[in-house]
Amino acid sequence: MADKGFSPDWLGELKSRNDIVSTISRYIKLDRKGKNHWGCCPFHFEKTPSFSVNEVDQFYHCFGCGVSGDVISFIEKYENVEFYDAVKILAKNAGMEIPNFVQSEEIAKRKEEKEQALHALLDAAIFYRQILFSSKGKPAMNYLLKRGVNSKSIATFGLGYSPDFESLKNFLESKGYSIDLLKKAGLVDINNGRAYDSFGGRLMFPLINMQGEVVGFSGRLIENKDFAKYKNSSQNIVFDKSRTVFGINLAKKLRNELRNDLQNVILVEGQLDVVSMHQAGYKNTVACLGTALTPQHCKELEKLTNNVIVMLDGDEAGKKATLRSLEVLASSSNLSVKVVSLPEGCDPDEFIKKYGKEKMDNLLSSAIESLDYQIKSLAELYNLDSNEQRSKFIKQALIKINKLSDSSTREIYLGLIRKLTNVPVDILRQDLNNLETNSEEIEVTQPKEETIKLNEDAFVLADKFILASLLHRKSYAKLDDCSEIEFMDNDLNTLYEYIKNGTKDKPALVSGVFDRIDVQENPLVLEIINFSFGEENNDEIIWKDCLIKNEQRKLDRQKDILEKEWKKSDLKERIEIGRKMQEIDKRRFMLKSKK
Numbered sequence: 001m002a003d004k005g006f007s008p009d010w011l012g013e014l015k016s017r018n019d020i021v022s023t024i025s026r027y028i029k030l031d032r033k034g035k036n037h038w039g040c041c042p043f044h045f046e047k048t049p050s051f052s053v054n055e056v057d058q059f060y061h062c063f064g065c066g067v068s069g070d071v072i073s074f075i076e077k078y079e080n081v082e083f084y085d086a087v088k089i090l091a092k093n094a095g096m097e098i099p100n101f102v103q104s105e106e107i108a109k110r111k112e113e114k115e116q117a118l119h120a121l122l123d124a125a126i127f128y129r130q131i132l133f134s135s136k137g138k139p140a141m142n143y144l145l146k147r148g149v150n151s152k153s154i155a156t157f158g159l160g161y162s163p164d165f166e167s168l169k170n171f172l173e174s175k176g177y178s179i180d181l182l183k184k185a186g187l188v189d190i191n192n193g194r195a196y197d198s199f200g201g202r203l204m205f206p207l208i209n210m211q212g213e214v215v216g217f218s219g220r221l222i223e224n225k226d227f228a229k230y231k232n233s234s235q236n237i238v239f240d241k242s243r244t245v246f247g248i249n250l251a252k253k254l255r256n257e258l259r260n261d262l263q264n265v266i267l268v269e270g271q272l273d274v275v276s277m278h279q280a281g282y283k284n285t286v287a288c289l290g291t292a293l294t295p296q297h298c299k300e301l302e303k304l305t306n307n308v309i310v311m312l313d314g315d316e317a318g319k320k321a322t323l324r325s326l327e328v329l330a331s332s333s334n335l336s337v338k339v340v341s342l343p344e345g346c347d348p349d350e351f352i353k354k355y356g357k358e359k360m361d362n363l364l365s366s367a368i369e370s371l372d373y374q375i376k377s378l379a380e381l382y383n384l385d386s387n388e389q390r391s392k393f394i395k396q397a398l399i400k401i402n403k404l405s406d407s408s409t410r411e412i413y414l415g416l417i418r419k420l421t422n423v424p425v426d427i428l429r430q431d432l433n434n435l436e437t438n439s440e441e442i443e444v445t446q447p448k449e450e451t452i453k454l455n456e457d458a459f460v461l462a463d464k465f466i467l468a469s470l471l472h473r474k475s476y477a478k479l480d481d482c483s484e485i486e487f488m489d490n491d492l493n494t495l496y497e498y499i500k501n502g503t504k505d506k507p508a509l510v511s512g513v514f515d516r517i518d519v520q521e522n523p524l525v526l527e528i529i530n531f532s533f534g535e536e537n538n539d540e541i542i543w544k545d546c547l548i549k550n551e552q553r554k555l556d557r558q559k560d561i562l563e564k565e566w567k568k569s570d571l572k573e574r575i576e577i578g579r580k581m582q583e584i585d586k587r588r589f590m591l592k593s594k595k
Helices: 008-016 020-025 073-077 083-094 105-132 135-146 152-158 167-174 179-184 246-259 270-281 295-302 316-331 349-366 370-379 387-401 407-421 423-442 447-472 490-500 510-515 523-529 536-568 571-594
Strands: 031-033 036-039 051-052 058-062 159-161 188-191 192-197 202-208 215-222 230-232 263-267 285-286 307-310 336-339
Touching: 008 073, 008 083, 008 510, 020 036, 020 051, 020 058, 020 073, 058 407, 073 083, 073 510, 083 307, 105 159, 105 167, 105 179, 105 202, 105 215, 135 159, 135 202, 135 285, 152 270, 167 179, 167 192, 179 188, 179 192, 215 270, 246 285, 263 270, 270 285, 270 349, 295 316, 307 316, 316 336, 316 370, 336 370, 370 387, 370 407, 387 407, 387 423, 407 423, 447 490, 447 523, 447 536, 490 523, 510 523, 536 571
Parallel strands: 263 285, 263 307, 307 336
Antiparallel strands: 031 036, 036 051, 051 058, 159 202, 188 192, 202 215, 215 230
């Protein structure tokens, strides 16, 4: 259950006085098409409008990046403010007084801890920077000068230095921060009861999110020691390495200066690569902290552009990381990806210093498509003069081409394989068709465990369809049919109660769901809100089947409970339990006969 700090009724009144279409139209251009209003999503780059605003149910959904919400969450995201501040903006627009803001003690404590952690991290960044410019920072400053990092870059990236394991801890304690909070913020570690700076003796790179907040640090050793070269903040209440992109705050600043989304973003491997690229004028360069690229990183990049150039290190590890990154980037339908291959053993920092900006421009302009790179990299693993090796390469390359959706692009890559192997395109096309047939045969013969999983998923699908039909007020969806219904998820039960309490004059609207449930934390609810229906006649048949499926699960649960009771009971009790189990079996049989 969402704890918003205001009653759902008051939030409903606030939203009724801030029509979502009128409100969003102040920020982006919307055009009415059919029942909904459409525009280009303000939360990720796109040229074709996929951002839909539903005037009846007062919610928005982007079919490109998947974001959904009500008018309050739109203001939160667009204005980059907290929930309470978004409410204040809307209340002012509507001329409404704001009632007392009351949150549960747990949520209020968590929010306060997060704010304190962000303050501590900012103070830590300021401290590290001051140390860098002091006599204690001489080792790190000399290292930076040796690496060609100028004073402007030091200021732009807020670089600093941790001189030892005690100074930061002592400084932050003197400012009133508790050791417990510093631990939660990832600023200290504790060993044998002693707290110490997690980054002692390292050059410090503040990790700044798109909102301009310091959420963590990456520390680099400047001397050869028996420790990892780079160390990042541990996962904590404000830092998530799976979505943190180094330099993204500066890329966003560049986008704002251009007043347009970036033509592309260059993805490199290390922080010093980013610094060197920025010094050379490539301010659209970012990195992922040396960690594996994740779908969350992709979503961050989508907010800036729909074109990514991958330029990781030219060594063997960099090539493997490039291939892994391309697999992740391929999962994003919003990103077009190209790859730059650096000379063997060279990274972007070394290349720009050795060859200069003109050579880097040429390198970037020669970037090749993601699949070209994958197929050519695959070819390097095989001896194509050997018939056996060539055959293995062709099979692996065709598996990659098989993932393409359109025939024309497939033909282009069949031509590339022909060029690499001298096998005629007609033969390759025939092998590709056979590969598709074989794939279908493999799909059919699933192991028994997978079949069970699919059956379990069918119950979830039934729940989604039932609730989506009720929420979107489909003509066939009658609450009278749902008197025996039961859901396994607390949020789904909350959603059902909300729908059930709606009236003819004041039905439950999608907008109201966001006041009662943390929608972004429950993918099931999000899918229900944005459910894609089929033909009305077919859906009515599916509705009846889903009701049966829901009741079957309820009966199964009842029988499971009775079976457990049966094992613990005496003979007399077992007779009664057995009778109840027979009744359940009869009801299940009757349900099967309805299908």
